[in-house]
Amino acid sequence: MKSNLSPVTGVLHQQQSAPNYQLRRYFPCTELKGLVEQFWFVDWCLPDNKTHTQRNLPDPNFHLLLSTDEIKIIGPVSKVYDYTMHGKGQLLGVKFRVGALVEQFDITPLACVDKTFSLQHLCDMPSSSLVSSLTMASDDAERVKVLSQFLMSFTLPQSTGAAMAEGILNTLQDHSDIFTVEQLAKQCDMPIRQIQRLCQHYIGFSPKWLIRKYRLHQALALLESKATTMADIVAQLNYTDQSHLIRDFKEIIGTTPNRYLKRP
Template identity: 25%
Template structure:
C-alpha cells in the first residue's frame, strides 16, 4: 500500500510545502516485517538549476536509503544525531528509504548502531551491503519494494529480532503514541534501566532523547498549521513555557518557533 506523504502529517519535514515537489510517498512494508520495519518512503525530484535546502527532524530510527541521480552516495545508513538532518537537493534523483524499527538494525546489519550521522553502506557491513545492493539492482520502484520485503523477511527468518530489540520497539511505540508520556515506566513490566539499555543499544539514544525527537516532530507539524502560534503549541504539548519550546526547537533545528513560522509563511507553507 502506498499513499502521499501528507504535508500536515507528523513527518518531521521542516519545509512541508516541498513534499509535493518531491512526489513524496509512504509505502507500507509486508505485515511479516512489523518488528523490523516501521515504514518505507520514496521521493523523486527534478529541479533543473534550482537548489533546495531540505531539513528534517528525524524520527528516532535508523534509516537505510537507496539513492539514484544527483545524490552524495548510492547506499546510505543514517542514525539520528543531535541536530536536524539537512541536505541540499539539486538536479534530479530519487531515494527509497527504509525506516527500521529499533530491533531491525541487528536483523539486517553486522554492526552496532554506532555514532550518529550519515554513513555509506560499505564492505565493513557485509550483511547490510548485500541487502542494499540487491534492492538497488531492481529497476523499478515496485520491484525495489518487492526486494525489500523479500530480503528483509529472509534476514528476519535467519536472525529474528532479539528480546532487547523488541523491548526498544515497545518503548518507541509507547512514546510515539502519547507525546506527553513520561519517560519513566514506559513499558509495563520492564524496568527503566532495561528500557534505557535497550534504546541505547538499538538507537544510540535514551528515552528522554527519543521522546524529545517525537515531540519536536509534533511541534513542527503544529507550527505549520494555519494560524498556529508558538505559545499555543507550547501549551498544547506540555512545555513548561514558550521559552522551553524555543530552546528545544532551536537546539535541534537551529531556528526559533517564531522564525520557523515566518519562514513557512514566506514559502507559502
C-alpha cells in the first residue's frame, strides 16, 4: 500500500484548516488502476464547543464516500462544496479515475453533475456488508483491503476514450500556461471538437470550464501565499483584468478574493 504524498490541491484555506483533521491518501493496487485514482481517508477529533467546515474547489471525478454509516456515490461537482466536522468522526473515500464509471456502469457524467446517489443505483448491491466491514476495520491498511476487494469485481481495462479524456485533465494540471481551448488542443495534438466530445462524454464539463477550474487552482495558491499582488496574478494567469479574475473567483468559490483572504 503506497501513500500518495503529492501536494494536496483544491482545499480552501488549507493552512488554517489542516490542524482540524488528518488526511491520508493511498494509491490502488495494480489490478484497480483502471478504476481507482486513489483512496482517501479523513479523521477528526474536535472539542465539544468547536466545529470545522471544510470547503473545497469543484471536482470533476466521481467519488464513493462512507459517512455516518452510509455509502454514497458523489457525482462531479461544479461549485465549491463543503463538509462540517464536529466531535469525533471519519470519512472514507474512493476517488475514481475519469471515465471509469462511464465504461463500467454506462452512466452519463453530465447527468450526474452535483448529484449524490446510493451505491445500489450503480450496482444493485446492498451496501450494508461493506459498511460493516469498513466500520470494523482497525487501520488504513484494512480499509484499503476491504474497499479493494469490493471494487475488484467492477474493474475493467481503461478504454482509449477514457485514457484520452484523462490525458486532457493531466495536460491541464501539468501545464500552467494553458488558458484557452485552442492552447489545450495544440498541447494535446487534438482537434477542438474532439476535445469537446471527450470532455462531455467522459467528464461532464466543457474544456473551457476545466481550464477555468485549474487556473483558479493557481490563483488560489498565489493568493494564499500572500506574496503576489492581484495585478501580478492577473498578468501571470492571463486574465483580461482584475474584474475577470474576481468574476471567475466569485462564480466558482462564491466570494471575492479580498473577502476570501479576510475570512478567518
